[in-house]
Amino acid sequence: MSTLQKSTKLYKTPFSVAYWRDAAAELKDTKMLVFAALMIALRVALKLVAIPLAPNLKINTAFLANALGAMVYGPVVASLSAIVSDVLGVLITGDTYFPPFVLTEIAGSLIFALFLYRARITPTRVMLSRFCICLFVNILLQTPIMMLYYQVMMGGKSYVLTIPGIIKNLFMFPIESVVLTIFLAFIQPITYRMKLTYNPDKSLRFDKKQLGLLAALFIFGSGCVAGYLSYHYQTTSITTGYTTAERVEKNQEMYDIILTQEPDAADDPAVAIIDAAYKPFLGKDTTYQISFYAVDPAVAETEEMDGLWELKKTPASQHEALTKLADVEIVENNDTGEVLEFTYEPVA
Secondary structure, three states: OOOOOOOOOOOOOOOOHHHHHHHHHHHHOHHHHHHHHHHHHHHHHHOOOEEEEEOOEEEEOHHHHHHHHHHHHHHHHHHHHHHHHHHHHHHHHOOOOOOOHHHHHHHHHHHHHHHHOOOOOOHHHHHHHHHHHHHHHHHHHHHHHHHHHHHHHOOOOOOOOOHHHHHHHHHHHHHHHHHHHHHHHHHHHHHHHOOOOOOOOOOOOOOHHHHHHHHHHHHHHHHHHHHHHHHHHHHOOHHHHOOHHHHHHHHHHHHHHHHHHOOOOOOOOEEEEEEEEEOOOOOOEEEEEEEEEEEOHHHHOOOHHHHHOOOOHHHHHOOOOEEEEEEEEEEEEOOOOOEEEEEEEEOO
16 A cells, blocks of 8 residues: 555635645555555446435435535546546446537546535535535536537537426425435545545534524525526527427418418418427417518429428528518417417518
């Protein structure tokens, strides 16, 4: 084993050169590297183990090994361990490897280390570490990565952040914080006796203030997510999630509405192409922005006409057989299908 002489200093924050010097020094400690290898193996194994709480609701236990490792060997080794465990996990399960997913593994390990490594560990630190992972990693970081995954690996399909997924993270955060606090309260005296950590304090218990903080963090996280969702749904068109069949169906539905509202809109064959559609967060109405096109009569009599209904905004605007007649906006109630607003603006 290594005889490396290391500092045993505890830090109030990770914002110091000495903290990062000690974290980097763990790479030279054979004992730490062996412990990291054990945590990587345990983390990979625990990814397959979960504690069921209710249907579709469970505690994934791998985060316990992640937190323990980050507490012992710090952010530098933790980040490298995250990369290794991610690759090994994919090799063992046989899943298709998508490199950006490793960013969530690194971020989670790094956050645990910043709060728990070389620190006097309190329930507040444990709660904050888990809260930051739930909010910034599981929701805010993972969402764009999932969107990219669906675009690259799933044939252009769209990933939409779902309410159940958000609620799961928000409600699991307090539960996982308590579980992690109990786990670390049990394991910390052991790591101290093994000279893996340097905090002899064993009073890792919740008090009233920390329980209040737990509730406040839950409320804050809910507010952050509500704001994010409001922005997301206002700026992201739901049409990106349409299958070809759904796109055809919705385009034809908008066409029928246009001809009902404007019977004289087109004497010749025409199609309606949805450019974008926005549904407010928890709203019951969807606003459709539509381009209404006249179709070349020669094309309308061929099989190519069926393909026109499948078009999206840009291909439709560049199609030689289509001539734009009007910009249309329709607000429709999702429950009843009632048209609440209709605006038809002919193209000059």
